[in-house]
Amino acid sequence: MNGYGGKILRVNLTTGQITKEPTPAHVAEKFLGGRGFGIYFLYTEVPKGANPLGPENKLIISSGPLSGTLTPGAGKMDFTTKSPLTGGYASASVGGHLTAELKYAGYDSIIVEGISPKPVYLYINDDEVELRDASDLWGKGAITVETELKKRLGEEFQIATIGPAGENLVKYACISHDFGRQAGRGGVGTVMGAKKLKAIAVHGTKDIPIADPQALLRLGTEAYKACKASGGFEAWVRYGTSGVTVWSNEVGAFPVRNFQAGALEDYSGLSGETMRQRIVITDKGCFGCPSPCGKYSFSKKYNIYVEGPEYETTALIGGDCVLTDIEDVAYANWLCDELGIDTISVGNVMAFAIECFEKGIITKEDTGGLELRWGEPKVVFTLIEKIARREGIGDLLAEGVKYASQKLGKGSEEFAIHVKGMEVSGYESHNAPAMLLSYMTCDVGAHHNRSWAITYDLQVGRDLVTPDKAERVIYLQHVRPLFDCLGACRLQWVELSIDLGLYPPILKAITGIDRSWEDLLKISERVWNLTRMYWVREVEGFGREWDYPPPRFYKEPVTYGPTKGKLMSWSDIQKLLDMYYEKRGWDKNGIPTPEKLAELGLADIVK
Amino acid sequence: MAKVKAVGILSRYAGDEMEVEGGKSVEELLASLGIPSPLVGIVLVNGRQVEKSYVIGEEDEVKLIPLLGGG
Amino acid sequence: MAVFLHADSTKCSGCKACLVACSLAKFGVNNPKKARLAIIPKFPAPGVFEVKTCTNCGTCAEVCPVGAVKVNEKGAYYIDPNECIACMACVKECPEQVIFTHPDYPVPFECDLCGACVEVCGPGVLWIE
Numbered sequence: 001m002n003g004y005g006g007k008i009l010r011v012n013l014t015t016g017q018i019t020k021e022p023t024p025a026h027v028a029e030k031f032l033g034g035r036g037f038g039i040y041f042l043y044t045e046v047p048k049g050a051n052p053l054g055p056e057n058k059l060i061i062s063s064g065p066l067s068g069t070l071t072p073g074a075g076k077m078d079f080t081t082k083s084p085l086t087g088g089y090a091s092a093s094v095g096g097h098l099t100a101e102l103k104y105a106g107y108d109s110i111i112v113e114g115i116s117p118k119p120v121y122l123y124i125n126d127d128e129v130e131l132r133d134a135s136d137l138w139g140k141g142a143i144t145v146e147t148e149l150k151k152r153l154g155e156e157f158q159i160a161t162i163g164p165a166g167e168n169l170v171k172y173a174c175i176s177h178d179f180g181r182q183a184g185r186g187g188v189g190t191v192m193g194a195k196k197l198k199a200i201a202v203h204g205t206k207d208i209p210i211a212d213p214q215a216l217l218r219l220g221t222e223a224y225k226a227c228k229a230s231g232g233f234e235a236w237v238r239y240g241t242s243g244v245t246v247w248s249n250e251v252g253a254f255p256v257r258n259f260q261a262g263a264l265e266d267y268s269g270l271s272g273e274t275m276r277q278r279i280v281i282t283d284k285g286c287f288g289c290p291s292p293c294g295k296y297s298f299s300k301k302y303n304i305y306v307e308g309p310e311y312e313t314t315a316l317i318g319g320d321c322v323l324t325d326i327e328d329v330a331y332a333n334w335l336c337d338e339l340g341i342d343t344i345s346v347g348n349v350m351a352f353a354i355e356c357f358e359k360g361i362i363t364k365e366d367t368g369g370l371e372l373r374w375g376e377p378k379v380v381f382t383l384i385e386k387i388a389r390r391e392g393i394g395d396l397l398a399e400g401v402k403y404a405s406q407k408l409g410k411g412s413e414e415f416a417i418h419v420k421g422m423e424v425s426g427y428e429s430h431n432a433p434a435m436l437l438s439y440m441t442c443d444v445g446a447h448h449n450r451s452w453a454i455t456y457d458l459q460v461g462r463d464l465v466t467p468d469k470a471e472r473v474i475y476l477q478h479v480r481p482l483f484d485c486l487g488a489c490r491l492q493w494v495e496l497s498i499d500l501g502l503y504p505p506i507l508k509a510i511t512g513i514d515r516s517w518e519d520l521l522k523i524s525e526r527v528w529n530l531t532r533m534y535w536v537r538e539v540e541g542f543g544r545e546w547d548y549p550p551p552r553f554y555k556e557p558v559t560y561g562p563t564k565g566k567l568m569s570w571s572d573i574q575k576l577l578d579m580y581y582e583k584r585g586w587d588k589n590g591i592p593t594p595e596k597l598a599e600l601g602l603a604d605i606v607k
Numbered sequence: 608m609a610k611v612k613a614v615g616i617l618s619r620y621a622g623d624e625m626e627v628e629g630g631k632s633v634e635e636l637l638a639s640l641g642i643p644s645p646l647v648g649i650v651l652v653n654g655r656q657v658e659k660s661y662v663i664g665e666e667d668e669v670k671l672i673p674l675l676g677g678g
Numbered sequence: 679m680a681v682f683l684h685a686d687s688t689k690c691s692g693c694k695a696c697l698v699a700c701s702l703a704k705f706g707v708n709n710p711k712k713a714r715l716a717i718i719p720k721f722p723a724p725g726v727f728e729v730k731t732c733t734n735c736g737t738c739a740e741v742c743p744v745g746a747v748k749v750n751e752k753g754a755y756y757i758d759p760n761e762c763i764a765c766m767a768c769v770k771e772c773p774e775q776v777i778f779t780h781p782d783y784p785v786p787f788e789c790d791l792c793g794a795c796v797e798v799c800g801p802g803v804l805w806i807e
Contacts, residue, residue, distance in 0.1 A: 069708050070698045070798070097694070104711065143722055155719070179721040205781065207707040217702040217794065224695060224798040231614030232672050235649045237801065239656060243649050246658055247674055251645045272649075273656045282725050283801065285691035288698065290800025292691035296725045305722045455674055458645040497615055 001025060002211040003065035003511035004033070005103040009129060011122060013195050014055055014114030018129050023108045030601060032485040032520075033064035035091045036527045037109050038080025042089070043534055043605060045111070052084035052187070053169060053194035055115045061102075061160075061200075062109040064487020068100030068208055068287065070220030071506050072227050072498070073489030075099055075287030079188040085171040085345070085400050086421035086445050088535045088542075090186030093449070093484050094160070095286030095294075096178030098202065101158040105204025112195060121149070121161075121199040126206065134198035139164060141338035142176035149201050160200045163340025165388040166193035170398040172345035172423070176337060180296065180307020181286065184342040186422060186444050211512030219509055223492075223502045227290040230496035237283060239272035240293035241311035246271050248315065248427070252562035253435075253454055255320045255428045257374060258351035259417045259552055262428040263561030269324045270314050279330055289489065291496055299334075301327045306334040309343075315426030316347025321354065322375040332380050339388035344447075345400065348423035350383045352401045352416060353393070361410045368392045414551045419446035420535075424550065430558045431566035432457040434469040437576045440547045441473065443531040449484075451476035452494075462563075465572045470579040482524040526600040529592045533606045536591055543589035547577055609667040617642060617673050629665035636663065637671075648674025680736075681753050681807060683715065683789055685729035689801040692719050692727040696795035696804060703794035704787070712780050714789040715804075729803060732776045732789035738768035754791040762786070 001023060010019045031040045038060045050056035059081045066074045077099035083090030102110070105126050112122075119138040120131045137145050142163040149159050159177060166173035166189035173189030174182040183189070192198075210216050227233065235243055245267065248254040252262030268274060279299055284307060285292030296307050309318070309329045313336075318329045336343045356362040357372035364371065372379055386394030396404050401423055405416035417424045422445020429436040434453035439446040456472045457464075479500070483490035486507070492498050500517060508514050535542050549568070557567045581588060585596035597603050609629050613621035620642045627636060633652075637644050637659070650657050651670040663669060694717060697710030705712050716730040732754075739747040739755050746761035747768060757768070757777075762785040769777045769786050777788045796804045 068698075070695065070702055072695075075693075100694075100710075104709065147722060205709075205711045207701075207709040207712075207782075210702075210708045213702050213706045213708065216708065217699065220702075221699065221794070221797050224800065228800055231612070231670075232649075233800075234654065235651055235656065235670070235672050238654070239649070243656060244674065246656065247645075247648045250659060268658075271656065271658075282727070283689075283691040284725075285693035285800070287693060288695050289691070289693045290695065290798070292693065292801070294691070296721075298725065305725050455646070458643070 001028065002209045004028060005063070005105070005107045005208070007107050009107045009110045009124070010113065011110060011131070012113045013116035013120065013131070013197060016131055018131070030523065031527060032523055033108060034062050034076065034078040034485045034487045035080060035481060036485040036523065037062040038078050038091050039089065039527055039530050039534065041109070041111060042080050042082065043530055046082060048537055050082055052082045052087065052191060057082045057191060059112040059188065059191050059195065060109060061112070063099040063103050064485055065507065065511055067487030068103040069210070069510055070216055071288060071488055072223050072492045073286065073289050074487065075289060076484060076487050076489050077102070077183070078484055079175060079183040081188055081191045082538065083186040083444070084169070084190045084194070085187040088420060088539055089531045090188060090444055091484070092174070092183035092185045092188045094175065094177050094181050094183040095489060096158070096181040097287045098158045098160055098177050099487055100287040101202045101204050103204065103208050104206050105202055106206050110200070112197060115194065116196040119196050119198050121201060122197065124200070124202045126204055137198050138167060142340045143179060143338050145199055146176070146179060149199060153201055154203070157201045157203045161198060162189045162192045163338055163388070165339045165341040166190055168388065168390050168398070169193055170341060170387060170390065171400050172342040173340050174342045176340055180284070180294065180337055182337070182342070184344060185447055189340050210510055212509045215509035216506065219502070219506045223498065223506065224290050226498045226502060227492050227496050230498065232496050233291060236291050236293065236495050238276060240295045242272035242275050242295065242309070242314060244311045245314055250562070251458060252558065253427050253432070255315055255426055256560070257322060258320060258355045258415055259424065259428055260556070260558070261560035262430065262558050262563045264319060264322070264324060265560070266324060270318045270326055270329065275309070275326045278326055286489065291492060293491060297330055299327045299330045302331040302334070304331060304334045306330050306337060309333045312426045313343040313347070316344050317380060320347050320351040321380050323377055323380060324375065328377040331377070332384060335381060335384045339384065341384065341388055344425045345423040346384060346387060348417055349387070349397050349401055349404070350380060352404065353383065353397055354379070355415055356408060356412055361408055361412050362393065366393050414555065417550045417552060419549060420546055422446050427454055428558070429454070430553050430568060431462050431563040433462070433465050433568065433572065433576060434473055436549055436553060436568060437470065437473050437580060438476070440549050440577070441477070441580060443528060450481050452480070465575055467579045467583070470576060470583050473580065474583055477528060478521045478524040481527065482520055485524060485527060526602060529597060529600055530602055530605065532592055533597070533602070543591060544577060547590055549573065609663045609665060609669060611636070611669045611671065613671045615673050617647065617671050621671070627663070629663050629667065631663055632659065633657065633661050633663065633669065634659040642671070646673055647671050680734040681791065682734035683731040683791060683795070684805050684807065685731045686803050687727060687729045689803045690717060690727040690729050691801055692717055693800070695798040695800070699794040699798045703792050712782070714776070714778060714787055715795060716776060730774055730776050731804070733774055735773065737771050737773060738777060738788065741767045741771045743767060750790055752791040755788065756790040757786060757788060759785045
């Protein structure tokens with residue numbers, strides 16, 4: 001099958017059985033790959049009501065048809081599973097070189113099942129696949145393990161691994177790869193930890209079958225040239241995502257003090273230029289990327305090498321916990337990377353804890369004497385360690401803000417900043433209805449990757465609550481995650497504005513199948529609706545109220561920044577949902593109608 | 608004279624390239640061109656990012672880059 | 679001084695687009711494991727990429743026992759697969775270690791200055807002069 005590795009690798013950790021199945025053509029046709037494969041296998045194979053940390057849950061790791069080919073940014077791998085953080089659908093994506101390598105070994109997906117009786121790692125060297133003992137790696141940090149496995153197996157092996165946080169079942173543990181890239185959100189690393197799977201090592205030497213190699217060389221080269229010719233190229237390569245920090249503060253989108261404020265009083269210590277001058281040593285790209293957002297850094301103050309911090313980490317640790325020195329953020333970033341913890345969720349959780357302390361809901365007795373204060377690097381570093389190891393207060397905080405606030409009570413639910421149990425990422429949205437709607441309706445919980453609509457709010461007016469905003473969010477929710485089906489990065493389109501029209505001909509050269517953007521968007525809409533139906537199936541009583549934002553956004557006005565005094569109204573939130581559901585063809589409770597499911601060809605899957 | 612380049616959708620307001628006199632801040636420049644400031648994501652002066660309060664010098668090369676996508 | 683493929687390693691971000699373009703241009707396949715230049719990542723420390731390219735030094739031609747290493751119209755040495763006896767002397771002696779092999783092919787291969795890699799490199803690491 002052109003464009004695909006051709007096989008699915010199924011690994012049962014309980015029995016140790018490893019099987020190779022042909023990649024089903026009808027699934028490739030309807031779901032493309034990547035997150036499309038993820039939700040298809042999750043929905044059809046993981047039984048209803050499975051415990052996310054039990055043997056019935058599966059970790060589905062998938063590349064896409066563009067992965068590993070001559071296409072700008074074709075280096076994205078999807079990890080799908082039932083989320084231990086939210087109890088619903090989780091899909092997290094990682095860049096680096098894993099997805100390409102897996103395809104060179106001849107596989108499109110790895111489906112990990114069961115629970116191993118002892119720590120193991122999965123070794124894949126082309127056709128040779130085996131589970132190997134990982135007892136000596138258990139307990140070690142992600143960067144340490146990646147270094148060690150490359151030493152043992154060879155530099156050419158690509159490694160994905162968890163750190164101690166995953167082993168300790170911290171609910172937002174990540175999967176780390178390529179010394180600083182993570183499948184970060186939703187607890188995909190927690191599932192790996194529960195399965196006692198410490199790492200995956202992949203090496204492949206095969207060709208990816210290509211329908212028309214000459215056309216791919218020509219069209220791929222054109223797309224690379226278009227990236228380089230983009231007016232945004234220079235700034236994007238110099239700063240990566242950290243170029244956004246100054247703007248985010250200028251427009252009041254920077255989360256500060258647990259999303260109470262929209263800007264820092266002084267953000268100069270966190271700006272992209274400060275970071276570039278103080279710590280960045282190398283631009284580090286994922287597979288096939290002409291415009292590397294990865295900024296590899298060295299901190300003299302802490303004597304550590306770390307990739308980043310990228311914008312989200314700077315926002316949630318630098319802004320939300322008020323660490324205003326980039327080197328302090330870099331060290332917190334390194335700790336999270338080594339321990340294997342999602343920087344977005346942990347930053348949000350720590351800000352929540354500090355606010356609880358401020359309000360007397362958590363006291364020194366709970367923290368082992370540690371005073372939780374804004375702007376204290378030592379507090380942040382200590383909390384990260386405690387959470388990763390589930391020590392003291394860390395044991396509660398390791399569950400995420402939703403659970404922690406329910407446990408603590410005393411009004412803390414009002415400032416637990418999450419949707420569906422996933423902590424909100426780096427955009428303050430008191431005065432950005434389209435962005436808030438993006439968070440409310442994102443299919444993994446409050447994450448910005450599916451739709452990032454705050455610039456649309458700024459463009460058309462940030463007080464407006466109009467149908468076009470719902471339309472915009474839906475459009476973005478189809479285009480952006482489509483890249484996660486294709487196994488490629490969206491940032492060449494998002495940041496360099498290269499023409500979306502470049503992709504269908506490339507995909508055709510690779511697969512031999514002619515598809516228009518409209519065809520591809522239909523696939524993305526199919527995937528979106530199936531992820532929604534997964535929530536409906538797994539969460540009792542799932543519906544409209546699961547899409548509500550954190551109360552802070554409609555009860556407490558912004559305390560500082562350009563949007564000071566602003567907040568959403570409750571009626572506008574209802575209005576946004578009404579408009580959104582209607583345009584999606586869902587009922588008033590936010591459930592896809594049978595007609596919609598039939599239209600998308602999902603009727604036989606969702607019975 | 609300082610050179611100003613506007614990238615992507617911002618060229619609608621300023622053309623691809625124009626010359627302006629120094630002495631004004633970037634914020635003032637944007638206002639005079641009618642460019643909504645929040646749409647300008649990154650301002651580069653001589654290849655380095657500056658804040659919008661930066662006062663443009665006579666020899667500067669200013670590049671205005673819109674923010675479209677984010678992370 | 680002979681024309682050759684230059685590389686400024688300090689600009690490389692390790693994306694390997696050059697390697698894929700190379701395999702497509704020379705073998706008509708999408709496989710960076712069949713490329714004629716190499717990127718060696720050095721992580722976590724010192725955190726740099728080293729790019730290895732053919733400097734057209736001619737050692738391969740000197741050590742070839744059967745005269746299978748020839749010079750093309752661009753002045754680049756290349757291995758004629760019809761004459762190569764796969765003794766691997768050139769692979770061993772290449773000072774830059776940029777003569778490559780792959781299990782799919784009986785004989786080694788090296789850069790012939792086609793330039794496909796240069797065109798796709800984002801950060802401008804590669805050039806021919």
